[in-house]
Amino acid sequence: MKTEELRDLNVIGAFALALSDDFRGAMQELAEGNESACAALIVIGQESGLSVDRLSKILGLSQPGTVRLVDRLAADHLVERKSGADRRSVALRLTEAGKRQVKSLLIGRRHALAEALRQLDPGERQVLAAIAEKVLRGLGHSEVECDRRCRLCDGDTCPDESCPMAVA
DSSP: OOHHHHHHHHHHHHHHHHHHHHHHHHHHHHTTTOHHHHHHHHHHHHSTTBOHHHHHHHHTOOHHHHHHHHHHHHHTTSEEEEEOSSTTOEEEEEOHHHHHHHHHHHHHHHHHHHHHTTTSOHHHHHHHHHHHHHHHHHSOOOHHHHHHHTTTSOTTTSOTTTOHHHHO
């Protein structure tokens, strides 16, 4: 590779990491530093009634780790367990407090991303979004990988029919 191509890769990598760090930091402030709790709440909000097993796969946590996380969220009155599809499964749902927390998390994420991109004019932001969408569509992924990559997304502003991850 040429020197300018290597530099481009470095710049893109640093850009991706900076965005990730900024919005994770903003959300963690709202969830007492627990990124897994942030992601769990958002994912449960996106897919009400999902099982602990599915949540475990999306978050990339062990089953016991996910159970402990759900226990903490339930103790904080953010998540409730309901009967699942069969007697052995549990369906997770957000409580009203959990829904408010997710709204705060998504607002914090949105503000952090907007702040990081503040140097771009609207046209530049649209070009960047189009490039990002093209890259996301080109990534190979399973349904779980798609859900994992979208675990911090605002599902209301990017429904499955327009999500580059779901469409791909």
